Amino acid sequence: MSLHPTLQPYADAWTHSIEAISELLQPLAEAEWNRRTPCPGWSVRDVVSHVIGLDCEMLGDPRPIHTLPRDLFHVTNDHQRYMEMQVDVRRHHTAPEMTSELEYVVIRRNRQLRNESRDPGTKVRGPLGAELTLEESMRRHAFAVWVHEQDLRTALGRPGSLDSPGAHVARDVLLGELPRVVAEEAQAPRSSAVVFDVHGPVEFLRTIRVDIQGRGTLETAPALGPAATLTLDWETYVRLACGRVTPETVADRVKTEGDQDLTTAILRNFTVTQ
Incomplete structure (x- = not known):
């Protein structure tokens, strides 16, 4: 080939x-x-x-x-x-x-x-x-x-x-959208961090850091004292990010800690597909 x-x-x-x-x-x-x-x-x-x-x-x-x-x-x-x-x-x-x-x-x-x-x-x-x-x-x-x-x-x-080659492509595509979701759409505070802890067939721990200018970046290093942490399984992450479910219908599958207004804003803007 x-x-x-x-x-x-x-x-x-x-x-x-x-x-x-x-x-x-x-x-x-x-x-x-x-x-x-x-x-x-x-x-x-x-x-x-x-x-x-x-x-x-x-x-x-x-x-x-x-x-x-x-x-x-x-x-x-x-x-x-x-x-x-x-x-x-x-x-x-x-x-x-x-x-x-x-x-x-x-x-x-x-x-x-x-x-x-x-x-x-x-x-x-x-x-x-x-x-x-x-x-x-x-x-x-x-x-x-x-x-x-x-x-x-x-x-x-x-x-x-859920752990096929396409799942790993999806992980990278969806992670690429997270800085915009957190920093721009959810308006996370400047100089803050939000942690996403995803478990299941595809697992990852990622931090979105928002700088003093309000720009978000994706990092693999965990954050100490994040403004918010969201913990959920991979399938729920995909369904939320692709607009297949609403945050309300999967509330029992998403654990949030920290600033509740911020986590609510993140989940409200989590869908990234059209």
Whole structure:
């Protein structure tokens, strides 16, 4: 394979998740494709449509020409409208049509990855015409497909893959958002620290330090006398960060210490996906 070593972890994560999704879908009856997932407004079919659409975008396929209905109340911004297009265009597809299209797209993506020789810094097109590096595009893609694998597992009652390659990509993506959540969104006091203690299949202890200018940085060193500490399990961390649950519904799974106003503000702004 000619894939750059920097990109290999993201290709491995995508491969693991997409194979898991394919396996989850094989035994499903037609009615099970309509099950609700934790992803707001989306069924199992919708999530799979989205995953297919994401991979079509990675392949550079033209986007579908389609007009969205006006009654999709979960669609409230341009980013959601952009993502919904690939979903709504497949809403009436049968289970065999969905699995066949997914299988074909996966074959094409595997071929693309085998032949991928571009530098990680190569600029590529992202959602809504945004320009980003190939490395960031593949990183975001591996993250998204793993999160949607988890959506499907929750909907189908088939938990798993919480420590898979995609889970570790997700950890790094979500940790990268924490300084902004704590310092900018939750407005943590300047010259303070907030500790996140996460246990479970993926474990980590991280500190967000807020400097005198109000900028947040992510550190692995524990803080002495932090302003606040949040302790929770990995699955709850993911669900909160991806907007699959509200802080109120998982209050019994999140332990907070220190400044309660600050921990409330952090949890209120914890969702980082659109």
